[in-house]
Amino acid sequence: MAPIISIQRVSKKYRGGFQALKDVNLDIHEGEIFALLGPNGAGKTTLIGGICGTTNISSGKILVDGKDNVKYFRHTRSLIGLVPQEITLSAFETVWDNVNFSRGLFGKGPEPDYVEQLLKDLSLWDKKGNMLMTLSGGMKRRVMIAKALSHKPRILFLDEPSAGVDVELRRDMWQHVHKLRQSGVTIILTTHYIEEAEEMADRIGVINKGEIILVEKKQELMKKLGTKQMSIELATPLEQVPPELSNFEVKSEEGRLIYYYDPKKADTGVSKLIKTLSQIKLEYTDINTKQSSLEEIFVELVKK
Amino acid sequence: MINIQAAKTIYLFEMARMKRTLGQSVASPVLSTSLYFVVFGSAIGSRISEIGGVSYGAFIVPGLIMLSILTQSISNASFGIYFQKFTGTIYEILSAPISYIEIILGFVGAAASKSIILGLLILLTAHFFVPLEIHSPIWMLFFLFLTSITFSLFGFIIGIWADNFEKLQIIPLLIITPLTFLGGSFYSIDMLPPFWQKVSMLNPVVYLISGFRWSFYGKADVGIGISLSMISLLLVVCLYLVRRIFKTGYQIKA
Structure with missing residues (x-):
């Protein structure tokens, strides 16, 4: 048409x-x-x-x-x-x-x-x-x-x-x-x-x-453009990201660890990250994920 | 095809503005013209002898009507379109399915109508002060109509050109009013020394007043044909300028 x-x-x-x-x-x-x-x-x-x-x-x-x-x-x-x-x-x-x-x-x-x-x-x-x-x-x-x-x-x-x-x-x-x-x-x-x-x-x-x-x-x-964000609520807030997590794109923010990943990839890194948290005995109280909003996509596009 | 409904809508919108501002649009020019009659016609005029067989009070009537027609046509038409630009509501007119013809018919038609009504009101007022005879009522109405249209078009151009309120006033106050006063509103060009008579011939308003006065008394400073040619020329120039404005979007479209 x-x-x-x-x-x-x-x-x-x-x-x-x-x-x-x-x-x-x-x-x-x-x-x-x-x-x-x-x-x-x-x-x-x-x-x-x-x-x-x-x-x-x-x-x-x-x-x-x-x-x-x-x-x-x-x-x-x-x-x-x-x-x-x-x-x-x-x-x-x-x-x-x-x-x-x-x-x-x-x-x-x-x-x-x-x-x-x-x-x-x-x-x-x-x-x-x-x-x-x-x-x-x-x-x-x-x-x-x-x-x-x-x-x-x-x-x-x-x-x-x-x-x-x-x-x-x-x-x-x-x-x-x-x-x-x-x-x-x-x-x-x-x-x-x-x-x-x-x-x-x-x-x-x-x-x-x-x-x-x-x-x-x-x-x-x-x-296509939306990344996902996993937020890990820590039992004890950290001052800095532990060195064992340096391979992951993780940042520490107000008592949480924030991890960004591409949900379309076969290996999102989510399970590896959770396994590593257990290995280093980092306790957490909650995990949630969310799709990035259109606003975040828009800001990224305009920045390029 | 012309969108008559749209032209009518703009026309009625502008006429409604006149109704809302009746004091400013009608009462004020009628009052000031009456004052001219009192001062020039009665107080000073009684000491001036007749001009070409017409009493001074009656002689100035066509000039006074012209003075009001010229200033009011310009002011009404320029304000109408300028206000749309100033408030931003012109977007509606520019995005409507209408050409400059409907816009002109609406804005200029309304401004000219107001001027014609005003001219006739002043004529009526003059009857209370001086005895009046109209040599050719048809020509009088024709001149009234043509002058109102031409100067409303001119006012419309000023409204488009102006980008502030000062510019809106500058041409009527600094150019049109002096030209009208020096164009034989209150005297006959014959009364001037020869040099100033020649200078006056450069003033287009002389031809308008002369032609209009001819329709009243059958006598004029210049021939009726020349007066008609002059006003027709002004009309053609204004029409050309308006067409150019809408073709280029000058001062109305980004």
Whole structure:
């Protein structure tokens, strides 16, 4: 199946000479949740701007629904809803008017029942008559999402949707995003919260210094790059790692020994390590293992 | 195909802004124009003889309307688009399936509408101070319409160009207002010494006021054809600049 968005050799150089994107190639599949991760200044927002029309790309091509997003901008933009990183709202309008304004910009006439349901889904219905400047930060963030969904887009961009949002609202938002995906909407989100990508994404792309350095299904990425960590709680804390353990990648940390290993290897070293602990009579009270998180994988990737 | 719904949405949004700021948008220019009538028309005007057979109070009406139209068109259109840039809400317009034509129809259409309403209100106010006859109401409305559109477009360009509030004010205050005062709002160009008459001909506002005054009294400092050509030229220049702005993304797209 043809991708819903196809980014082909896209580069962007700003007027000051800063190269924000370098020859980026990326396909987004219809109906998926794609998380784009990257540190500040990596090019995430520039890439979204290029797709949505808020930024002019320097070279390359972007196809949305198989059509060039510059030549057929009316068609391609009509499919997209954008929630930008910054909360940007006019201060003196009501929630209801402002959401309907966004709908009108996309050429859609009034549809009060749909807008009412949208506001109810986002817990904004009781605020519909409030002026935007009187809303809290979290409520404003919800309004931004309502605006982006007001014209029923097939593709939704969420640029750092959880920035400055409390845990409860974040959970609500994730639930809403899952519901949207179930209804067939393709979702592209950029985030600093690895937890968010881990929770929601089907596929993950990592961008750094304007280059896509990795695109992978979330589970495969975790499997491929994730190391495991074994934590051994010691009966008596050690000041330093005993010399008998020097062959193992072990470090002593707050009364524990931490051992990193690759679970895919035939010889993980786990049984040898436990045998050695018995031989040197080092007593321990507990052992647990855990898969490294996406955050740890991401930090490793960006460091390279 | 033009997205009429989007143009209408922007237009109504901008008109709603005028409703919210009725005092600033309408009452203030009407009041200041009334003060001009009191000071120039009644107090000083009573000591000035007729100009070309028209009482001084009546003579300044077209100039006063033009003064308000030019400044208000620029200020309304420039503020409308500048505010979107300032607050960042312009992202919505740039990512919507609309071209610069709908954007212009919305923003410039609303700014020009406000100016036309204002011009007609000032005309109505003038009736309370001086007896008025309009030689050609159709031409008067045509000039009002064309000038409002042209200067709203010019204001829109200023709003795009400006990257701070000071720049937003600088052209209306330092260029347009002096040009309007020196463009024959309160006097006929014929009253100036020959050298200054020639200098005045370099001022484009002279042609606008002259043409507009012709529609009132059938008399003008320059021919009606020249006035129409001048305003049409300004309109074409503004349209060209707006097209360039949206093609290059100047000051609106990164």
